[in-house]
Amino acid sequence: MPPRSRDRPARFTTRARRGDVTSDSTDEELLLRFRDGDAGAFELLMRRHRATVFTFLARLTGDRPRAEDLLQETWLRVVAAAPRWEPRARFRTWLFSVARNLATDEARRAVHRRAEPLDDPPGDGLPLAERLPAGDPGPERAAASGELRPKLLEALGSLPLPQREVFLLREQAGVPFAEIAEITGTPLPTVKSRMRYALEALQRRLLELGVEPPAASGSTGT
Amino acid sequence: MTHENARELLLDLAYGELSPAEARAVEAHLAGCEDCRAERDRIAATRQLMQGLGEEEPPGGERILLAAARQAVERPRRAPLFSWVRFATGLAILMIVGGVTMELLSARRPAVDDAEERYAERSAAAPAPGLTLEAPPVQRAPAAPPLAAAPPVQRAPAAPAYAAAPPRAKEERQARPADESASAPGDEARAAEPGGIPMPSPGAAGSASEVAVARPRAAGVAPESKGASAGPQAAASLREGAPGVGFSRQAAPAPAAAPAASRAEAADAERALPAREPARKVASRDEPAAAAGAEGAALVAEVTRLRDGGLLNEARRRPEPCPGGDTARLAWLDGLGVARRFARTGPLPAAMGAGEATRDQWYDTQGRLRYAVIEGEGPEGRFRRRILLDPAGAVRSEDPPGGAPWPRADLTLRDPAAAFWAPQRCTGR
Numbered sequence: 001m002p003p004r005s006r007d008r009p010a011r012f013t014t015r016a017r018r019g020d021v022t023s024d025s026t027d028e029e030l031l032l033r034f035r036d037g038d039a040g041a042f043e044l045l046m047r048r049h050r051a052t053v054f055t056f057l058a059r060l061t062g063d064r065p066r067a068e069d070l071l072q073e074t075w076l077r078v079v080a081a082a083p084r085w086e087p088r089a090r091f092r093t094w095l096f097s098v099a100r101n102l103a104t105d106e107a108r109r110a111v112h113r114r115a116e117p118l119d120d121p122p123g124d125g126l127p128l129a130e131r132l133p134a135g136d137p138g139p140e141r142a143a144a145s146g147e148l149r150p151k152l153l154e155a156l157g158s159l160p161l162p163q164r165e166v167f168l169l170r171e172q173a174g175v176p177f178a179e180i181a182e183i184t185g186t187p188l189p190t191v192k193s194r195m196r197y198a199l200e201a202l203q204r205r206l207l208e209l210g211v212e213p214p215a216a217s218g219s220t221g222t
Numbered sequence: 223m224t225h226e227n228a229r230e231l232l233l234d235l236a237y238g239e240l241s242p243a244e245a246r247a248v249e250a251h252l253a254g255c256e257d258c259r260a261e262r263d264r265i266a267a268t269r270q271l272m273q274g275l276g277e278e279e280p281p282g283g284e285r286i287l288l289a290a291a292r293q294a295v296e297r298p299r300r301a302p303l304f305s306w307v308r309f310a311t312g313l314a315i316l317m318i319v320g321g322v323t324m325e326l327l328s329a330r331r332p333a334v335d336d337a338e339e340r341y342a343e344r345s346a347a348a349p350a351p352g353l354t355l356e357a358p359p360v361q362r363a364p365a366a367p368p369l370a371a372a373p374p375v376q377r378a379p380a381a382p383a384y385a386a387a388p389p390r391a392k393e394e395r396q397a398r399p400a401d402e403s404a405s406a407p408g409d410e411a412r413a414a415e416p417g418g419i420p421m422p423s424p425g426a427a428g429s430a431s432e433v434a435v436a437r438p439r440a441a442g443v444a445p446e447s448k449g450a451s452a453g454p455q456a457a458a459s460l461r462e463g464a465p466g467v468g469f470s471r472q473a474a475p476a477p478a479a480a481p482a483a484s485r486a487e488a489a490d491a492e493r494a495l496p497a498r499e500p501a502r503k504v505a506s507r508d509e510p511a512a513a514a515g516a517e518g519a520a521l522v523a524e525v526t527r528l529r530d531g532g533l534l535n536e537a538r539r540r541p542e543p544c545p546g547g548d549t550a551r552l553a554w555l556d557g558l559g560v561a562r563r564f565a566r567t568g569p570l571p572a573a574m575g576a577g578e579a580t581r582d583q584w585y586d587t588q589g590r591l592r593y594a595v596i597e598g599e600g601p602e603g604r605f606r607r608r609i610l611l612d613p614a615g616a617v618r619s620e621d622p623p624g625g626a627p628w629p630r631a632d633l634t635l636r637d638p639a640a641a642f643w644a645p646q647r648c649t650g651r
Contacts, residue, residue, distance in 0.1 A: 042291040054280040068281045213267040
């Protein structure tokens with residue numbers, strides 16, 4: 001009889017009562033509740049993160065249909081892995097790792113890939129002429145931004161992948177630098193370097209595209 | 223705080239990652255350093271601009287996820303075996319928890335790609351016209367034969383059991399008794415289900431159980447666990463999506479991707495067993511082509527009936543164009559992502575000249591290729607060949623040779639859904 005993992009019975013139990021989780025529950029609490037049989041906890045978890053992960057995937061890959069697939073695949077893996085979840089790693093770290101690795105795997109095999117390994121030393125990557133995310137910005141956003149949005153996307157798309165992913169994780173997904181280091185498997189100083197390069201490159205590109213910087217303010221937001 | 227230090231920390235300050243004491247120190251420096259203030263302002267300005275992008279609207283497809291989640295909790299899962307072998311997800315977890323390097327991740331490719339690559343290599347080496355349908359060879363080492371039992375069990379808690387069913391027989395799951403804990407070989411040795419292609423039962427059962435003994439058990443959770451309920455439910459939501467033209471506007475394809483990956487890896491395992499290697503030679507070229515035609519037509523009719531009945535959804539892809547790659551793919555997928563039909567169109571091999579070929583492949587309920595039609599046009603004219611295979615993958619009959627040359631078969635013997643979703647294989651020729 002082949003050996004079985006006896007560490008933990010990987011079963012969804014039915015101990016949990018519905019309604020015990022709230023929107024104040026942490027990700028890890030929700031995931032554990034899901035593991036313990038509360039599908040509603042998964043729904044909360046999904047609604048909490050789905051748009052962020054999708055935005056990350058869409059702007060990382062520059063390919064909305066592919067990002068949709070990757071998004072679905074990512075969340076299905078969450079469902080699959082929940083029974084074995086051990087709260088050693090932060091959920092968000094794991095979630096973005098899965099998403100990023102799925103996207104990276106595909107990118108590595110894609111024929112359009114120029115020779116650009118994801119673990120480039122900062123500044124050495126060639127800017128990729130990636131397609132822009134084809135997402136529909138929605139009526140209000142389109143109206144408000146006029147021509148701004150395509151330029152923003154163009155600038156983002158001009159970033160090399162290592163810089164782009166760091167920028168997306170920190171700026172758009174709100175992931176701290178140390179966690180980004182975990183997700184991408186790069187050292188923390190490298191992460192910060194890439195962020196600096198990303199911001200510089202964005203600033204340059206936006207200027208080239210004729211985007212006016214907003215009036216300088218005395219304070220910085222977070 | 224020195225100028226250099228403060229400069230280094232401007233990023234952390236901007237993103238609120240400094241302790242209050244550190245932040246105060248940096249701010250104090252900023253008060254007296256115009257350079258740093260300018261840099262701080264540049265960072266802020268760029269951020270403010272880019273924030274105008276907001277978030278992307280996520281696609282639909284939540285229903286499938288919620289359905290998968292509900293099914294996952296409603297049905298207790300078996301303890302999975304060898305789960306680490308099977309899924310790249312496990313490796314993603316391992317990276318966090320166990321510090322495994324990306325090497326493993328990149329070594330893990332869908333089994334279909336590997337098998338087809340090797341098949342392509344061998345066929346290229348022996349470019350005789352006609353059919354050599356060989357089983358893909360034993361998997362190479364990095365994929366780790368599943369027979370080498372003892373997976374790193376200490377990792378198991380972190381390694382997720384993948385949510386895909388065993389690649390075969392979703393119908394069988396209905397018939398399965400509430401025997402969740404048994405990961406018995408009998409799982410695989412199920413007899414043909416009603417309505418499927420009549421298979422030589424003893425042979426199928428025998429060979430299937432032979433496989434199952436050594437084969438890692440799939441973690442049987444979730445979306446597929448209730449075959450009956452999943453089918454109509456998933457099928458219903460599949461149908462809501464865009465009708466198959468264009469790619470992945472429906473939520474459905476992604477669940478196919480998920481199970482498909484596991485099926486690919488299950489097939490992985492299967493190919494690692496030398497006992498399964500089917501005959502290398504074409505059984506007999508002299509068999510009447512009528513057999514190929516009639517039996518093939520029966521399978522096509524059966525699968526088409528499923529499609530017409532709404533149990534199979536059509537998905538199409540236009541993969542990224544590249545030399546030697548497919549220009550179009552089509553699959554008929556059931557609610558669990560199993561493909562019964564997989565067709566791909568692509569250019570002829572460069573050695574043949576300009577032209578195009580379509581391989582229209584039809585699969586039994588066990589996911590095995592049973593019937594294939596290869597047709598297209600080459601420099602010397604149109605060709606059309608029909609091939610019938612037995613469950614072991616050996617050619618049972620095919621159209622007699624003659625007519626315009628046709629490309630080596632390059633068929634997808636197993637895991638058509640995985641092949642459908644797989645990235646392009648670009649030969650660069």
